[in-house]
Amino acid sequence: MNQDIVRKTIKILKDGGIVIYPTDTAFGIGCRMDDKQAVDRLFAIRKRPRTQATPVLVASTEMALAYYLNPSEIVRHLMRKHWPGALTIIAPCKKKLVYSPIRGGSNTIGLRMPNHDAVLELIRGVGVPILGPSANFHGHPTPYRFKDLDPDLIKLVDFVLPGESSVGMASTVVNCSVNPYQIVRQGSIVLKEITIVIDSSGSEAIRVALETSGGESYEFKEPVSRAKAQEVLPMIEELLMKHELMFDDVAAIKVHTGPGSYTGLRVGIAIANMLGILLGVPINGLAVGQTVTPQYEGDRYL
Numbered sequence: 667m668n669q670d671i672v673r674k675t676i677k678i679l680k681d682g683g684i685v686i687y688p689t690d691t692a693f694g695i696g697c698r699m700d701d702k703q704a705v706d707r708l709f710a711i712r713k714r715p716r717t718q719a720t721p722v723l724v725a726s727t728e729m730a731l732a733y734y735l736n737p738s739e740i741v742r743h744l745m746r747k748h749w750p751g752a753l754t755i756i757a758p759c760k761k762k763l764v765y766s767p768i769r770g771g772s773n774t775i776g777l778r779m780p781n782h783d784a785v786l787e788l789i790r791g792v793g794v795p796i797l798g799p800s801a802n803f804h805g806h807p808t809p810y811r812f813k814d815l816d817p818d819l820i821k822l823v824d825f826v827l828p829g830e831s832s833v834g835m836a837s838t839v840v841n842c843s844v845n846p847y848q849i850v851r852q853g854s855i856v857l858k859e860i861t862i863v864i865d866s867s868g869s870e871a872i873r874v875a876l877e878t879s880g881g882e883s884y885e886f887k888e889p890v891s892r893a894k895a896q897e898v899l900p901m902i903e904e905l906l907m908k909h910e911l912m913f914d915d916v917a918a919i920k921v922h923t924g925p926g927s928y929t930g931l932r933v934g935i936a937i938a939n940m941l942g943i944l945l946g947v948p949i950n951g952l953a954v955g956q957t958v959t960p961q962y963e964g965d966r967y968l
Contacts, residue, residue, distance in 0.1 A: 672784065675827050676791035683824035684708050686801045686815065689723070690782040690832045691752050691854065693809040695801040695823065696723065700794050702765050708797060709767055711822045714804040719770030721754050721837075722777050723798035725789035730777045733795070735760050739948040740859075741842045743917050746946065750781035752837040752854040768797065774843045784829060800836075810834045847879065859917040860906075862941065866898055866934030867926025874901045876909065879917070884909055898937050916941075919949045924961035931960040 675685055682704045684697045695712065697704035699722055709716055724730045727745045731737065735758040744755055759775035769775050778798060780786065789796055800808040801815060809815045810831055820826055838853035849857060863875040875885040886905045888897055906912060921938035924931060939957040942949040950958050 671827065672787055672791070675788055675825055678825050679788065679792045679796060684711065684822075685788075685825045685827060686820065686823050687785060687788065687827040688782065688812070688829035688831050689780045689785050689798070690750075691780070691810075691835060691837045692831050693801040693812070693815060694723070694785075694798045695819075696796040696798055698792050698794050698796055699765070699768060705765055705767060705797065708799075711819070712799065712802070712804050714799070716767040717770050719772065719774070719776060720768055721798045721839075722768060722775060722795045723785060723789060724777050724779050724795045725786050726779065729789075729795060730755075730779065733759050733763055733775055733777065735773075738842060738845075739951075739954055740847060740917060742954070743947060744840065744842070744859075745779075747914070748855055749779040750786070751779070752781070752833055752835070753857075754778040754837045754839040756839065756841040756843060756850065758843055774841075776839065778837055782832065784827065788827075808836060849879075858911060858915045860911055860915045861918045861920055862902060862916055862938075863920045864898060864902075864934045864938050865922040866930045866937075867922045867924070868930065869927060872897055872901065872930075872934075874898065874905060876905055876911070877920075898934060902941075913941075913945060916945050916947055918947050918951075919945075921949060921958060923950070923958055926960075928960070935960060 678685055679698055682701045686693060686695050697708050737757055741755055741757045754776045756774050756776040758773055759769060761773055764775050802809055833854050835854040838855040839851040841848045841850050857879060859879040861877040863877060865873040871887045871889055873887050875883055877883050884905060886901050888901055919938050919942050921934050935958055938949050946954055948954050
């Protein structure tokens with residue numbers, strides 16, 4: 667990308683202008699998110715209702731965390747796994763920092779870090795996130811190529827940054843303000859977020875299960891032997907392979923902490939703690955890096 671053109675685009679955005687630009691997914695139209703007049707003008711140009719939120723593009727996870735309000739572990743996990751990339755994450759925001767039309771009057775914001783060097787350079791140059799809706803009039807087709815841009819829309823903006831989108835498909839949009847999270851729009855990223863469930867407390871069988879974000883559940887039981895520790899991990903691996911999943915798809919771990927036998931609980935919890943640390947995912951809803959212990963009362967495990 668010609669650096670003179672990039673610098674020109676950054677100046678236009680800094681001065682409150684509106685620019686059409688290519689991203690990894692499609693062509694977007696944007697302005698700096700902290701300029702209310704520019705935001706109002708963008709909504710008017712696109713003829714978009716001010717009650718309908720618009721996505722915002724950031725240049726880093728640190729920039730996103732400045733606007734999210736107490737982001738959950740699943741939000742952090744999705745950012746680590748899919749950014750930069752075609753995933754828009756909706757989560758509660760710091761309302762005072764986000765102009766009402768951007769969030770559609772709600773208390774959430776949809777952020778994405780695009781996998782496109784030119785756009786990331788623009789955002790870093792402006793110093794704040796930029797709006798990232800598709801470059802079309804509200805309700806019209808999304809432009810994935812330069813030739814798809816509406817000439818009437820081009821006349822209304824201050825500049826068009828040349829280039830092409832690299833993916834040519836809309837981003838996946840996931841709403842993490844609800845639990846479990848919901849896929850609002852299925853785009854180029856297919857989410858297979860899995861929770862591993864471990865229950866080794868029983869005296870007759872060990873149970874492992876996979877719970878998907880779509881509500882499916884797959885279970886595997888094995889009779890208990892003396893070597894519980896050697897059985898649990900292979901059971902998890904076999905279950906993942908059977909359903910064409912990987913450890914990289916795991917977003918969380920649940921482990922039974924009591925009641926049960928001391929040995930059984932200790933084995934399951936030890937494996938859960940190990941996987942939580944290695945995969946960087948929460949265990950039983952705790953923050954990443956925190957571990958769990960068997961529940962007990964006096965010398966009796968609950």
